[in-house]
Amino acid sequence: MQTKTIGLLGGIGWASTAEYYRIINESIVAREGDGHSARIVLHSMDQHDFTSRAGDPQAIVPFLAAQVARLKEGGADFFLFCANGAHRFVPALLPLVDLPFVSIVDATAARVQASGLRKVGLLGVKQTMAGSFYHERLAAHGIETITPSPAEQDEVHDIIYRELVHNRITDASRGRFVGIIGRLALDGAQGCILGCTEIPLLVGQGDVAIPVFDTTRIHCEAAVALALDKHR
Structure with missing residues (x-):
């Protein structure tokens, strides 16, 4: 049985979308061996098309549903937002699409729960830090988010x-993130x-003293696990 085809909805922004492609393929090779690669359908949006609609739910949700439809037409078995x-x-989008979602x-919540940690910091864009979707999901597992x-x-x-x-990476910004993580600790x-899937481009485990959860890599690993499910 062949692997499932992963649908990637990317472009917000392009640098982290490229990381998804790299990490997923490296993970497939690590598990399946040289000579293999991932079956991927990638639809990369113009970032402006996303950001110009993001403030209006009546505009952004139908727009995203149309992008997911392109992934399905391309043969994706399930999809991810990069x-x-x-x-x-997602809560408003999923009723409008006919494609499984990872x-x-x-x-990430499952990975944090498995780590045994009970209180974690959260970095991202304002909508992620101030929004409820991470806080509520982690709270359901008894994990506090600050x-x-x-x-x-x-x-x-x-x-x-x-x-x-x-994809502009500077030592000054890395230092700022390291300091902020230190204050969260x-x-x-x-x-x-x-x-935020761009943050691992700047800072990683080797830069800070407390464990970090690289959501890009965690997401890619979840996609690979599903793609290979029932493969053997």
């Missing part, structure tokens, strides 16, 4: 949109969720 923030639209939030101060949330959000989505965070 972004954390877009998951805030949630970055669910995959976020940086409002000023630091502004800084994190700005670095993501001014630099990381354009002082506030009791036992680990930190890198809740």
